[in-house]
Amino acid sequence: MTDSAVVEEKIAGEVCAAAEDARLTNELEPYLRMDRIPHIWCSGCGIGTAVNAFVRAVIDSKIEWKKLCVVSGIGCTGRVAGYLKLDSFHTTHGRAIPFATGLKLANPQLNVVVFSGDGDLTAIGGNHLVHAARRNIDLKVICVNNFIYSMTGGQAAPTTPKGTIASTTPYGFFENQLNLPQFVEACGAVYVARWTTFHVRQMRKAMVECLNKKGFTFLEIISPCPTLYGRRNNYRAGLDEMKMFKEKSEIKKDADVRDAVMIPGEKIVVGKFIDRERPSFLDAMDEHYREVLKDAYHPYTGAMI
Amino acid sequence: MKADPIGVNSGTYFMDGDSACCEGALAAGCRFVAGYPITPSTEVVELIARRFPKIGGVFIQMEDEIASSIAISGAAWGGAKTMTVTSGPGFSLMMEHIGYAVMTETPCVFVNVQRGGPSTGLPTMPGQQDMMQARWGSHGDYEVIALAPNSPQECFDLTIQCFNLAERYRVPVFLMMDECVGHMTEKVVIPPADEIEVEPRHYTDLKPEDYYPYKDLENQVPKMIKAGDGYFVHITGLTHDERGYPAMNADAHQKLVNRLIDKIRDHVDDIVLLEEDGMDDAEVAVISYGISSRVASRGVRLAREKGVKAGQLRLISVWPFPEKKIRELAQRVKAFVVVEMNKGQIVREVERCAGGRVPTAGALNAGGAVHKPEEILNTIMGVAS
Numbered sequence: 001m002t003d004s005a006v007v008e009e010k011i012a013g014e015v016c017a018a019a020e021d022a023r024l025t026n027e028l029e030p031y032l033r034m035d036r037i038p039h040i041w042c043s044g045c046g047i048g049t050a051v052n053a054f055v056r057a058v059i060d061s062k063i064e065w066k067k068l069c070v071v072s073g074i075g076c077t078g079r080v081a082g083y084l085k086l087d088s089f090h091t092t093h094g095r096a097i098p099f100a101t102g103l104k105l106a107n108p109q110l111n112v113v114v115f116s117g118d119g120d121l122t123a124i125g126g127n128h129l130v131h132a133a134r135r136n137i138d139l140k141v142i143c144v145n146n147f148i149y150s151m152t153g154g155q156a157a158p159t160t161p162k163g164t165i166a167s168t169t170p171y172g173f174f175e176n177q178l179n180l181p182q183f184v185e186a187c188g189a190v191y192v193a194r195w196t197t198f199h200v201r202q203m204r205k206a207m208v209e210c211l212n213k214k215g216f217t218f219l220e221i222i223s224p225c226p227t228l229y230g231r232r233n234n235y236r237a238g239l240d241e242m243k244m245f246k247e248k249s250e251i252k253k254d255a256d257v258r259d260a261v262m263i264p265g266e267k268i269v270v271g272k273f274i275d276r277e278r279p280s281f282l283d284a285m286d287e288h289y290r291e292v293l294k295d296a297y298h299p300y301t302g303a304m305i
Numbered sequence: 306m307k308a309d310p311i312g313v314n315s316g317t318y319f320m321d322g323d324s325a326c327c328e329g330a331l332a333a334g335c336r337f338v339a340g341y342p343i344t345p346s347t348e349v350v351e352l353i354a355r356r357f358p359k360i361g362g363v364f365i366q367m368e369d370e371i372a373s374s375i376a377i378s379g380a381a382w383g384g385a386k387t388m389t390v391t392s393g394p395g396f397s398l399m400m401e402h403i404g405y406a407v408m409t410e411t412p413c414v415f416v417n418v419q420r421g422g423p424s425t426g427l428p429t430m431p432g433q434q435d436m437m438q439a440r441w442g443s444h445g446d447y448e449v450i451a452l453a454p455n456s457p458q459e460c461f462d463l464t465i466q467c468f469n470l471a472e473r474y475r476v477p478v479f480l481m482m483d484e485c486v487g488h489m490t491e492k493v494v495i496p497p498a499d500e501i502e503v504e505p506r507h508y509t510d511l512k513p514e515d516y517y518p519y520k521d522l523e524n525q526v527p528k529m530i531k532a533g534d535g536y537f538v539h540i541t542g543l544t545h546d547e548r549g550y551p552a553m554n555a556d557a558h559q560k561l562v563n564r565l566i567d568k569i570r571d572h573v574d575d576i577v578l579l580e581e582d583g584m585d586d587a588e589v590a591v592i593s594y595g596i597s598s599r600v601a602s603r604g605v606r607l608a609r610e611k612g613v614k615a616g617q618l619r620l621i622s623v624w625p626f627p628e629k630k631i632r633e634l635a636q637r638v639k640a641f642v643v644v645e646m647n648k649g650q651i652v653r654e655v656e657r658c659a660g661g662r663v664p665t666a667g668a669l670n671a672g673g674a675v676h677k678p679e680e681i682l683n684t685i686m687g688v689a690s
Contacts, residue, residue: 033539036550066535071379082539082551087532089382090541090551091375092405098339098372102379102387103532105363106337110383110533131368282363289358298311298361303336304384304531305506 044238046197046223057207077117077144094124118145133187146225154228165232182257191217192274196245308501320493322460323348329464336362337385339376344428346418374399384531404443412471421672431484432672433646448569451479451624453595469504485596520547525568578621587616593644594620604681631658640688
């Protein structure tokens with residue numbers, strides 16, 4: 001064995017021992033697939049923070065863990081499903097929402113959460129986002145927005161702020177960006193909120209509100225990506241971007257979704273934008289058929305065999 | 306298992322193929338359908354939308370075919386028997402999720418009422434040009450099952466068969482109809498529920514702590530679970546190990562892909578459905594499927610009248626391809642004629658299996674209309690002389 005190999009083995013051993021210590025003290029362990037840890041996310045990434053808050057929110061919300069399903073698309077956030085110890089589905093790029101729609105409609109007793117990234121949910125998956133919100137399918141969508149396509153190497157996304165650098169916009173992004181709260185509000189979501197990974201308590205509370213609310217809810221989590229976004233845009237470490245979130249965030253009560261646009265160097269409006277009531281897809285279907293078909297209607301309780 | 310009577314509209318009807326397909330799906334136990342309108346398949350989902358509220362199912366008209374094709378996978382994991390219905394251009398959009406259903410071993414049914422292509426082509430006219438797309442359209446290596454009905458009665462019978470095969474092998478199964486068979490109206494007999502054999506979903510009986518989603522195998526096919534039952538499975542389209550966890554290495558990939566392929570290839574004899582007519586003494590074997598087979602029968606009769614010993618082999622299942630049968634025929638017939646509404650798809654499979662032993666001719670057209678019997682007769686006479 002070479003010297004360097006000995007050193008590597010020693011470090012690996014120390015890392016394992018440290019992980020073991022952490023394991024013994026981690027109260028979230030029963031909810032995670034510990035046999036898949038360490039996860040693939042970079043140091044300084046905010047996705048782990050979001051997952052941590054999510055598990056705690058599920059516990060807070062008192063919903064039945066067994067009936068909870070998480071569906072992800074592709075990309076860094078797409079890997080969330082794989083680390084949670086529940087029925088989890090890692091689907092194709094952009095298609096977490098329609099997969100989740102099928103899952104929820106087949107078995108309405110399930111709580112279905114879509115946990116995915118901004119590129120996945122709003123670019124390739126944009127059309128599905130529109131229509132799931134419009135129909136008010138009872139899905140909880142958690143969108144981790146790090147302004148970039150990370151797993152493929154830092155290409156621009158619909159959420160990339162104007163003027164910032166991505167690997168496909170070496171001279172700066174010049175397109176208009178998508179303001180996600182405004183977009184999903186217009187589509188009909190019953191709950192819309194935004195927090196950054198700096199706001200862990202608020203994020204957890206918003207997740208509880210989503211889980212306990214019937215209908216299509218949307219939570220945007222602004223998250224650092226030091227490796228592919230920050231590095232190119234003056235935030236070398238994850239902490240730099242977190243500091244920016246702390247300094248620039250402006251918590252607003254019942255904020256206007258039009259104020260949620262992100263301009264580099266300017267404020268980031270966070271908070272709850274929308275909390276309203278609309279009948280969910282299945283409730284509307286049930287009510288409509290009862291009225292139209294009367295006794296001929298066979299009430300829908302699920303398609304399970 | 307017998308069909309649930311609530312979904313079975315027993316009786317004798319004058320019915321078109323699209324309607325018969327809908328009735329077949331209901332009889333098979335399908336209670337979730339996601340679809341997007343496309344001619345000439347829309348009648349299937351229109352009837353589904355009419356029937357479901359009265360029997361307890363949900364039809365959702367999705368925003369596009371891509372959404373439809375993945376919604377049915379989601380619903381299958383939710384515990385439903387599921388189907389989507391489309392035609393050529395929509396089938397093209399669904400390809401990624403056919404691969405996803407193969408990789409995650411999700412039982413589901415895709416109905417493709419074929420029209421003339423490529424591109425938007427001939428929306429209201431028939432084609433059989435998606436046969437190779439059904440076989441190879443999604444990326445990667447895989448095996449699927451495809452059946453091709455030639456009458457409204459078979460649209461009913463084979464739709465049930467599609468659901469049964471999907472459950473037995475946990476693969477996406479295709480009903481490769483065509484515009485003619487979808488829109489033609491004929492007598493359809495829907496038997497009583499207790500005469501309809503329906504394959505149940507094969508759920509595991511292991512406890513959650515003992516269960517690995519891709520380990521509990523029977524005939525190479527894993528036993529399934531239903532989301533929400535506490536098994537805590539992870540399902541991914543990535544190459545995965547027995548636990549369903551991503552496994553990014555060549556060994557895991559070989560093992561998984563080999564099993565996905567072998568679970569079909571090793572059971573070809575159980576899947577293949579053929580119909581033979583006059584093949585005992587045939588010197589020219591006329592091979593066809595779907596609507597083309599009905600004109601092919603006429604071509605074969607005309608050839609017999611002219612003294613040519615022609616026989617007909619109809620492929621009711623097209624994929625997996627009945628290689629054994631074609632190889633066996635290549636030992637005893639003098640020529641093959643393949644009748645299909647495309648410019649050469651299944652004819653290549655026949656040529657491959659014939660291996661140069663006997664000549665193979667195609668009676669081919671580009672779609673839009675079924676063959677004239679004379680065209681088939683001419684092709685038969687051409688190889689017979």
